[in-house]
Amino acid sequence: MEGAGAMEWGPLAWSLLSRVRQQSPLVQCITNFVSMDLMANVLLSAGASPAMIHSLEELPEFTPNAHALCINVGTLTSHWLPAMKAAASLAVQHGKPWVLDPVAAGASSFRLKACTELVDLRPTVIRGNGSEIMALADATVGTAKGVDSAHNSMDAVEAAKSLALSSGAVVAVTGAVDIITDGHRVAGAANGVALLQKITATGCSVTALIAAFVAVDPTHAFEATASALSIFGVAAEMGIEMAKGPASLRVHLIDSLYGIDEASVLSRVKITHMK
Ligand SMILES: Nc1ncnc2c1ncn2[C@@H]1O[C@H](COP(=O)(O)OP(=O)(O)OP(=O)(O)O)[C@@H](O)[C@H]1O
Ligand SMILES: Cc1ncsc1CCO
Ligand SMILES: [Mg+2]
Numbered sequence: 001m002e003g004a005g006a007m008e009w010g011p012l013a014w015s016l017l018s019r020v021r022q023q024s025p026l027v028q029c030i031t032n033f034v035s036m037d038l039m040a041n042v043l044l045s046a047g048a049s050p051a052m053i054h055s056l057e058e059l060p061e062f063t064p065n066a067h068a069l070c071i072n073v074g075t076l077t078s079h080w081l082p083a084m085k086a087a088a089s090l091a092v093q094h095g096k097p098w099v100l101d102p103v104a105a106g107a108s109s110f111r112l113k114a115c116t117e118l119v120d121l122r123p124t125v126i127r128g129n130g131s132e133i134m135a136l137a138d139a140t141v142g143t144a145k146g147v148d149s150a151h152n153s154m155d156a157v158e159a160a161k162s163l164a165l166s167s168g169a170v171v172a173v174t175g176a177v178d179i180i181t182d183g184h185r186v187a188g189a190a191n192g193v194a195l196l197q198k199i200t201a202t203g204c205s206v207t208a209l210i211a212a213f214v215a216v217d218p219t220h221a222f223e224a225t226a227s228a229l230s231i232f233g234v235a236a237e238m239g240i241e242m243a244k245g246p247a248s249l250r251v252h253l254i255d256s257l258y259g260i261d262e263a264s265v266l267s268r269v270k271i272t273h274m275k
Helices: 009-023 036-046 056-065 081-093 109-119 130-138 153-167 194-198 202-216 218-240 246-259 262-268
Strands: 026-030 049-051 068-072 098-101 125-129 170-174 178-181 186-189 271-273
Touching (some): 009 218, 036 049, 036 246, 194 246, 218 262
Parallel strands (some): 068 098, 098 125
Antiparallel strands (some): 178 186
């Protein structure tokens, strides 16, 4: 696939979603207990195939067969970390893309160190909220508010660029405008609704959706990441038209992602190059 320089974002995002639906990539998720259900359902509704498999013993047989891996440290313990590291190493060894969600990276030194060690294992994409990306880029504990962001995504643009350059990953910061950067290019995806912040694990789930999109076009991680973020936001925009609050938005978000068609993607995707 061509890069977005030569293509419009709408058709590109539609083409990637179509590939996810056709190829149904197997996405291994090592994720927190809170997000497992929503993450698996978001992946299924987009057409991908989720597998929440995290035991160290299974990884050598399972991870090489996955099309992408998503690692999320939300409910991290010292027992889970070795499996996360082993899975990341296997993914890299077998040429599979992997995506890191550094949940609450600045909440404790244990968590920050774990996230830094995972970044050293060369994720294809890192997706976090503003506070998480700033904590990780500056290697600082204490600036975050638990798993929720205390910063706007725009506050984290420079941190995202420096993390992208130091890690080699595409870095995405979610917020009112989602920022996507490889350290050189910066794009903004302006889809989504503020009420998503009142549904736990929507950020975790969009990270897994990024893994599914990168699975079908691993050599264009920047474009795949922006497209996944925008499509998720479009599904939320369509879902909110039917929702009465966070609980029903959660349901309509999944329905909208499942049913989203080409016309909706082409008319609603709002991605712009910022640099
Ligand atoms: N103010 C906003 N307006 C529109 N969309 C938003 C806004 N804030 C967040 N979003 C969207 O909500 C989703 C989750 O992003 P958020 O930054 O809240 O993730 P998070 O903090 O990691 O969430 P969680 O930890 O609960 O999974 C993304 O799709 C993002 O684009
Ligand atoms: C609420 C919560 N706590 C740890 S992980 C998680 C899900 C949102 O990140
Ligand atoms: Mg999060």
